[in-house]
Amino acid sequence: LAEYDARFDRLSQADLAVVGPLARTADDLELALDVLAGPDRWMSPAWTLDLPPSRADELGEFRIAAWIDDDACPVDADTRRVLGDTVETITAAGGTVDADAQPGFTLSKAMTVYGELLFAALSGGVAKDRLDDYSRVTDDTPTGWIMRSSAARHRSWLSNNERRLQIRERWAEFFADFDAILLPVHPRPALHHDHSMPQFERVVSIDGRDRPYLDLWTWIAPAGLGALPATVVPVGMSADGLPIGLQIVGPFLHDRTTIHLARLISQI
Numbered sequence: 547l548a549e550y551d552a553r554f555d556r557l558s559q560a561d562l563a564v565v566g567p568l569a570r571t572a573d574d575l576e577l578a579l580d581v582l583a584g585p586d587r588w589m590s591p592a593w594t595l596d597l598p599p600s601r602a603d604e605l606g607e608f609r610i611a612a613w614i615d616d617d618a619c620p621v622d623a624d625t626r627r628v629l630g631d632t633v634e635t636i637t638a639a640g641g642t643v644d645a646d647a648q649p650g651f652t653l654s655k656a657m658t659v660y661g662e663l664l665f666a667a668l669s670g671g672v673a674k675d676r677l678d679d680y681s682r683v684t685d686d687t688p689t690g691w692i693m694r695s696s697a698a699r700h701r702s703w704l705s706n707n708e709r710r711l712q713i714r715e716r717w718a719e720f721f722a723d724f725d726a727i728l729l730p731v732h733p734r735p736a737l738h739h740d741h742s743m744p745q746f747e748r749v750v751s752i753d754g755r756d757r758p759y760l761d762l763w764t765w766i767a768p769a770g771l772g773a774l775p776a777t778v779v780p781v782g783m784s785a786d787g788l789p790i791g792l793q794i795v796g797p798f799l800h801d802r803t804t805i806h807l808a809r810l811i812s813q814i
Contacts, residue, residue: 561667572809600806601725606640611647611727618654619764622734622753628782628790639814650716659709660767665695689746717772721797730765735788769795777804
């Protein structure tokens with residue numbers, strides 16, 4: 547179990563790895579995108595990148611959806627309040643937000659497919675004989691699931707990759723009607739680090755209830771699985787004075803849409 551903590555610090559450019567700079571403002575973020583985005587040295591002889599402009603210019607022109615809570619991974623009261631207030635602020639400023647629209651898949655399915663692909667991608671840090679041991683684990687715990695996912699055969703990866711492509715298609719259908727969707731980043735604000743036990747045996751408190759530690763990643767699964775741009779903007783504070791962010795997710799390759807909407811939300 548300890549090696550899982552260690553190998554999480556060795557994320558490589560494998561499947562599902564992402565690259566995205568941190569910035570103080572949307573303007574800085576867009577500048578970084580202009581500098582960094584483009585073909586790598588292998589692809590540069592054959593193609594260039596020309597990202598489309600933002601789908602809209604003014605806040606009132608954006609078709610926005612909001613998916614800010616879900617029974618599969620409930621957010622805490624502070625997060626629900628701050629994100630709810632943000633939706634109301636957008637509406638008061640002339641924006642239109644559909645709080646009922648969701649893509650054609652469940653959050654639970656997204657997290658399951660995302661997690662199984664993620665831990666398979668991270669398996670390069672585990673010795674082969676250990677993976678053989680992991681494949682025989684049968685207990686119904688987060689750690690057991692992670693071990694089995696890490697030891698998945700290629701045919702299992704192919705099945706999950708097919709599910710990923712299906713979810714990407716559901717996203718494409720969704721973004722025919724919407725320009726962006728607002729999601730939580732995490733189900734709660736920042737928490738004290740707990741190294742008293744292996745990572746995936748830990749629990750996290752959400753509104754006084756102990757939830758699996760993996761819940762901290764659930765809300766990033768839909769965008770990560772769909773290879774979608776996601777821009778996070780701070781939108782409020784918890785009762786304890788901790789920052790809470792909003793995840794703005796847009797269509798594939800429409801990074802400028804999510805960055806510009808983040809800019810407009812920051813202004814209000």
